[in-house]
Amino acid sequence: MTFEELGIRLSNTSGQEKTQCPQCSHQRKKGSEPCLSVNIDEGTYYCHHCSWKGGLNEKHSNPTPPIVRPKEKPKTDIPEEVMSWFKDRGISEDVVISEKIGYNNRWIQFPFYKGGEVVNIKSRTADKKFRQEKNAEKCFYRFDHMEGMETIIITEGEMDALSLVECGYNNVVSIPDGAIAPNAKPSDAKFSYLLSAEKQMLGAVTIILAMDNDPSGDAMRDELSRRIGREKCYRVSYPDGCKDMNEVLMKHGEEKVIDLITDAHPYPIDGVITIADVTEDAIDLLLKPDSKGLSTGWAVLDDKYRVSPSEVTVITGVPNMGKSEWMDALMINMVQDHMWKFGIFSAENFPVKHHLLKLVGKFTGKAFWGDDRLDEDTARTSMSILDDHIKFIGTQETDITIESILEQAKVLNYRYGLNGLIIDPWNTVEHKFRQGENETNYVSRVLASLNSFAKLYEIHIWVVAHPRKMENDNNRKPVVPSPYDISGSANWFNKSDNAITIHRHKDEDEDYVGVHVHKIRFQYKNGRPGMGKLNYDIKNGKYGEYHESKEGLFE
């Protein structure tokens, strides 16, 4: 299939183009309006009027355009009026020159140096119009200045970074694209500059986040700190009437800027939380009393178990009754319904290729084995989507410990912004008891570390653990185990936020999977304990609701 055969008329042979839509343009009053977006390189098209869309059949290996470096460095010959503009904003001529700021036809140019080379140029006009080099590498502004630094200050814009340079701070960088909108779901592309700075960010002892004093700045600060690790992040508090560091410099002078950096305060993670620290969060909760955890994707569980960030859920159940299968199904639901991202340690599903096929089966709802199994194209497309959402942990190491899993999760969170972490099962992890520590104390200590990790990084952690012993009832059928039956004491129940047993109930009359919710810590938002029935489709590994009616599921 070609664009010509589809009736799409193009004037270019590569790149991106807007043209008329062969499906709807001839019927429209504004027939000449180019409403069809065509990506010629990728072979894709989309009409913004009639939503006609599709792709050519060619396989496209690299959807991202290659990174391009600026053809020339900025011209550092700064006119007097531009230098005055900087001076009016508290930035001296010395700093403008040392930072190699450029100017070209109304545009002030901020060069992004990385490894001594200009990899991007961000330009702005006096009236705050911005532009960047097309397809340039995304990296921090002043990237080279954080090399080897124990403390790094991150600002939201170049002028704020220059304000700090003016006050004598050299360990300052700025994010390249400004903040994110409040309540926006942060995309990986928005944070792509973090990848090249991973060594510096994870190696630094202290990160001071000097974002703007507005809702977007707050949102950016929260997401950056979540990815970098809040244990090392500090915040600054601006004086009244100041939105950013440049305003502080202009209105209050250098000493105030230095005071703000000196007085930067840590995130409240040390165990001491003042009321002021959580006032805004509590008010948010008050104003949005109906905010609940996320649905698992099974309507029958909505009133029993919902998923919230920063919690730990323990899953148990008799072996071969589907704990891991249900866990995988929940993960796929969270990916599809909420676009969550997961790190997963699933030792019983190695090698990963088998596990991946099972996940694809759940993802597509199609069998991955047998004569009617899904086709290669569907499998490949599904895997490319899942690749954005699921990362396997601990696949090459023999002695996996909770510490090593959390360390890998920390890096994954920095790179991709994880929402969920699955440890399945507990007994395949190498457990290293401290001297004199018994299993009860060990479980208590490790669950406490999982809890603090979940809260620190706002990640939901699921731990799948086998029960210590299995008991049968009078009919010689396995009794539903509770979290108290897991090896390692009642801490499993006491120290988790939520506790669930997956149990298959099978007799002559019925056959279903019972999701027994034993404990929900925050019942006002995550549901109340109870049991939901699901059925299991062995062909594709998906769980559906046990009753015939799908009411509420297909809204």
Added chain:
Amino acid sequence: MPKPNLNDYHMRKMKMRLHEEFDKIWVKLNNNEATESQWHIALNKWLNSEKI
């Protein structure tokens, strides 16, 4: 191209969400708040999901 699985609620929800995200990026691109690269990625994510 394989037939879409119209009965799968979760898949439909995901496609809808990817479509919405692409639309948002498109608006941002027009306002110079997003890059072409972001536009490509969002479009490909959505179209890929539509292939399933």
